[in-house]
Amino acid sequence: MSLSVTVSEWADKNRVLDAMTSAERGQWRTSRTPYLRGIMDVFTDPKIEKVTLMKSTQVGGTEAMLNCLAFCMDQDPGPALYVKPTDILAKSDCTDRIQPMVNSSPALKAHITGWDDDIQKLFVKLDHMILYLAGSNSPSSLASKSIRYLFLDEVDKFPMFAGREASPIDLAEERTRTFWNRRIMECSTPTTRDGYIFRSYEKSDKRWYYVPCPHCGEFQTLSFSHIKWPSEAVEPDHIKNEALARYFCDVCGGKIDDTQKIAMVLKGQWLKDGQTIDKNGVISGNPPHNFHAGFWINALYSPWLTFSDIACKFLNSKNEPEKLMNFVNSWLGEIWEEKIQETKPQQLRKHAQTYLKGTVPDGVFLLTAGVDVQKDHFYYVVRGWGLGWESWLVSAKRVETWEDVILDLFTTYYPREHGQQSFPVIMTCIDSGFNAYDVYDVCRNWRDCSRATKGHDVLTGVPYNAVNIEKFPGTNRPIPGGLQLYHLDTNYFKNKLHRWMTFDDSGVTKFHLYENIGDDYLNQICSERKIIERDTKGRAHEVWKQNTDHTPNHYLDCEVGAAAAAEMLRVYALTKEDRPRIVQPVEQHGYKQKPVNSWLGSGQEREEKQTKKGGWLNQ
Numbered sequence: 144m145s146l147s148v149t150v151s152e153w154a155d156k157n158r159v160l161d162a163m164t165s166a167e168r169g170q171w172r173t174s175r176t177p178y179l180r181g182i183m184d185v186f187t188d189p190k191i192e193k194v195t196l197m198k199s200t201q202v203g204g205t206e207a208m209l210n211c212l213a214f215c216m217d218q219d220p221g222p223a224l225y226v227k228p229t230d231i232l233a234k235s236d237c238t239d240r241i242q243p244m245v246n247s248s249p250a251l252k253a254h255i256t257g258w259d260d261d262i263q264k265l266f267v268k269l270d271h272m273i274l275y276l277a278g279s280n281s282p283s284s285l286a287s288k289s290i291r292y293l294f295l296d297e298v299d300k301f302p303m304f305a306g307r308e309a310s311p312i313d314l315a316e317e318r319t320r321t322f323w324n325r326r327i328m329e330c331s332t333p334t335t336r337d338g339y340i341f342r343s344y345e346k347s348d349k350r351w352y353y354v355p356c357p358h359c360g361e362f363q364t365l366s367f368s369h370i371k372w373p374s375e376a377v378e379p380d381h382i383k384n385e386a387l388a389r390y391f392c393d394v395c396g397g398k399i400d401d402t403q404k405i406a407m408v409l410k411g412q413w414l415k416d417g418q419t420i421d422k423n424g425v426i427s428g429n430p431p432h433n434f435h436a437g438f439w440i441n442a443l444y445s446p447w448l449t450f451s452d453i454a455c456k457f458l459n460s461k462n463e464p465e466k467l468m469n470f471v472n473s474w475l476g477e478i479w480e481e482k483i484q485e486t487k488p489q490q491l492r493k494h495a496q497t498y499l500k501g502t503v504p505d506g507v508f509l510l511t512a513g514v515d516v517q518k519d520h521f522y523y524v525v526r527g528w529g530l531g532w533e534s535w536l537v538s539a540k541r542v543e544t545w546e547d548v549i550l551d552l553f554t555t556y557y558p559r560e561h562g563q564q565s566f567p568v569i570m571t572c573i574d575s576g577f578n579a580y581d582v583y584d585v586c587r588n589w590r591d592c593s594r595a596t597k598g599h600d601v602l603t604g605v606p607y608n609a610v611n612i613e614k615f616p617g618t619n620r621p622i623p624g625g626l627q628l629y630h631l632d633t634n635y636f637k638n639k640l641h642r643w644m645t646f647d648d649s650g651v652t653k654f655h656l657y658e659n660i661g662d663d664y665l666n667q668i669c670s671e672r673k674i675i676e677r678d679t680k681g682r683a684h685e686v687w688k689q690n691t692d693h694t695p696n697h698y699l700d701c702e703v704g705a706a707a708a709a710e711m712l713r714v715y716a717l718t719k720e721d722r723p724r725i726v727q728p729v730e731q732h733g734y735k736q737k738p739v740n741s742w743l744g745s746g747q748e749r750e751e752k753q754t755k756k757g758g759w760l761n762q
Contacts (some may be wrong), residue, residue, distance in 0.1 A: 150183035153218060154210040157250040161243040163269050178352045178444050181390055182576070183411040186211045186437045186652060191245050193433040196330035197344045197411035199442040199476035204330045204534045208294055211328055217250045220272035221291030221322070228300040230278035234264040234735045236296075237276050240266045241267060279311035286314045291322040295329035299338040312339060336688060341478050347437025348430065352444060354407040356396030360422040362391055362412070365443035368476055369393055372454050383726070390443075401449045408444055441476040466579035486644055486672075488665035495656045496535075502560040503527050504535045504655070508717055508725050512571040513704020515697040516578050521548050522697040523632065525568055526705040528714045532643060533653040539664045545585060553589050570712055572596045572704035573591070575628065583612070587626055594629050594711065596704060600686065602632035606710055616666055629707070636710075637687050637754065641673065667698040 151173045158171035158743055182204075185191050194211075198204040215223060225241070227233040242262060245251040256260070265284075267274040280303040284437040293315055294300075299309050312329075319325035331340040372388040383387055390399040399407070406564050417430035440495035442448050456474055460466035468479045475530035481731040498504045507527030515522045525538040537557055544549060556565035571593045574581040579595075586595045602608065613625030656664075672688045689696060717725075 148218065150211055150214045151180045153214050154183065157217065157248050158207075158213060158244075159180075159212055159247040161247050163239065163243060165206075169314050171206075175446055178410050178411060178413075178440055179203055179207045179533050181350070181352075182438050183207050183210055183214075184377060185689075186214070186328065188436075189324075190432065190434065191325040191436045192325065193436070194329070194345075195340065195343045195347050195435065195437040196328075197333050197437070197476060198330060199440065200473045201445050201446075201447055201475075202334060202440050202492060203441055203445075204401070204440070205296060208296060208328055208330055209240065210729065211326075212292070213244060213248065213251055214272070214418075215292050215326075216245070216254060216269060219382065220269070220290065222272060222292065222320060223274045223287075223292035224288065224315060225274060225276045225294045225296070225313070226279055226285070226288045226295050226301075227296050228277070228279050228282075228674055230265070230281055233276040233278050237264055237267065241274070241276075241397070245269075252655060254614045285311055286317055286318070289324055290318045290323055293319050293325070293327045295327070296331070298329050298331040298535040298634050299460055300331070301339065306641055332731045333476060333567075334472060335479050335649065338478065344433075344439060346436040348433040349437040350413045350436065350438050351416075352411050352438075353414050353442055354444075355422070355424070356392040356394060356397060356405045357407060359395035361392070361394040362420045362422070363393045363422070365390070365441065367441075367443065367457070368392070370443075370454055372451070377413040379455040380457035382458070383449075383451045386449060386451045386452040388449070390490045401451075404443075404450070405446065407448070408446075411444075412584075413438065419665075422603055426636060434554060434714060442474045448652050457642060479600065486669045488642065488662065488669050491644060491665050491668060492660065493646075494652055494654055495658055495660050497658050498535070498560050499651065500657045500659075501538055501557060502562075502657075503537055503557050503566050504560050506530075506533060507535055507537075507566065508722060509712070509714070510537060510557060510566050510568045511705045511708035512568045513701035513706075513708065514552070514571060514573040515700040515704070516574055516576070517697070518577065519543070519546075522701050523552060523571075524698060524701040524705050525552070526702070526709070527566070527719070528669075529707050530717055530719065531653065532709075533655075533717060534709075536657055536660070539661075539701070549585070549589070553592055568592065570594065570708035572629070572631075572708045572711075574704060575599065575699060586659040595626065596629045596631050596707065596710065598633040598700070598703065600632075602630060602635070606631070606635045607631050607707055631707050633703055634685070634687060636706045637671070637673070637699070639706060640699075640702055664698050666694050666713075667696055668702065670694040670696040670699060690702065 151427045162168040418428035460470040504530040510634035527535040609627040613622045
């Protein structure tokens with residue numbers, strides 16, 4: 144690809160905006176939307192193969208894509224495909240945008256062949272290249288031509304499948320495989336976390352546009368949360384008409400008006416994820432190279448919108464979910480998530496009490512545990528249960544070997560905080576999503592106190608069910624007493640956990656943590672939030688999703704396992720009358736913990752201890 148001129152330089156010299164399609168007709172000026180310079184110019188970077196633009200409306204994103212297409216037509220020709228959501232939209236863009244773009248630019252018009260048949264509704268043939276246009280719903284158009292350039296517009300409106308074929312984006316990208324110097328460019332307003340543009344942006348080098356504050360000089364991204372307006376101005380149109388909204392610096396709190404925004408955006412710079420910038424505009428940080436460049440921009444940067452326009456739009460939308468979703472997607476360029484439940488680490492810390500890690504508070508009747516298995520280590524939690532689902536965290540720990548898991552959960556007795564009693568872990572749920580066969584072996588050898596589990600977002604009608612996974616050879620008949628795999632409805636148990644974590648009106652909670660609980664545990668327990676997702680028909684369903692900061696959720700999975708074990712033991716049915724039969728004293732004097740010889744060792748010792756503590760489990 145020619146590097147003698149960039150896309151923005153070419154556009155400033157050769158691109159002419161047509162009056163039918165542009166609010167500002169005449170010569171293109173990149174300085175009008177300076178944030179588009181970096182997006183366009185990366186298109187000629189030989190180290191970049193794919194460009195993703197996640198954007199709001201009214202920021203010039205489609206025009207930037209057309210500038211890249213026009214640059215190819217004049218400077219570096221090659222077969223190209225331009226894809227819209229439908230054939231009708233593709234024909235409309237060809238007639239209303241691309242043909243006027245070619246005709247209004249002398250540099251492009253010089254490449255017109257003069258033959259009427261060379262310019263039609265779904266292709267434009269120039270003297271040295273051809274441009275095809277297609278709808279994402281037409282698999283034959285996407286899969287039949289070899290191309291060097293691929294332009295995908297409004298990809299979140301593409302169907303999941305092109306007819307009976309694969310994803311339309313995958314079909315189109317396959318057409319570029321034979322070109323070593325291919326370029327793919329895609330842009331769209333986002334929809335949800337599962338939308339294509341957000342998932343693609345997350346795989347890129349994730350660039351944000353930083354602008355300097357006119358007061359303190361600190362660079363920052365523009366966020367809607369920093370737009371303020373007078374509280375007495377209750378009418379949205381009044382805020383817009385009187386231009387009452389202002390932006391407040393994230394660092395110094397200085398008030399910024401719309402005229403100052405123009406100067407800020409002119410001085411802005413794109414930063415990749417992992418980079419920082421100082422007051423002098425010097426960028427630091429050298430993140431790993433990614434052939435995929437990703438850009439995010441919202442309407443706050445737009446020269447055609449004021450802060451008051453945006454505030455007015457929000458106020459007119461905030462009380463209607465459909466309008467608010469459009470505001471979040473099309474004005475803020477953000478994904479739509481209806482958060483209905485979320486817990487913050489600082490809120491969860493309020494559940495800590497004065498008892499120490501590894502000790503059992505007075506209200507506990509019995510202990511359960513949950514284990515999350517990783518490639519070369521393990522996480523587990525031990526939780527004590529009392530009446531009415533009240534519970535206390537006894538231990539949360541990362542260990543390195545199966546021997547550690549067995550020692551801590553199958554052969555250790557946890558001492559009562561006050562008194563001479565100690566407690567074994569009656570039931571442990573071990574997630575089999577990783578290293579399943581090792582999990583099965585452990586559960587075979589410790590079947591009196593462990594369960595192999597597998598999590599699912601939803602199970603129909605039940606919180607868990609069990610299936611026999613050991614069959615007679617050559618048949619599908621289960622072996623009586625064989626190992627069972629317990630399938631868990633993780634949404635069900637996460638909903639329960641969140642309810643337990645919530646303080647009631649009188650400030651009482653049923654979910655307790657030990658003193659000096661670590662930040663790692665708190666962050667992992669709060670690593671997911673419950674949202675409402677809507678399908679293409681607008682139907683809503685509730686799901687738990689990990690937060691965007693990718694905080695691990697191992698301890699949360701462990702708590703799900705411990706809660707599932709409690710459900711299997713019917714902890715919800717405990718009464719005060721059960722206490723004498725369940726809580727049996729075990730003298731600490733003279734007791735010596737014995738390590739397990741092998742992680743595949745016998746459960747005989749555990750069975751003997753189980754017999755000593757009473758018969759509640761054997762009822």
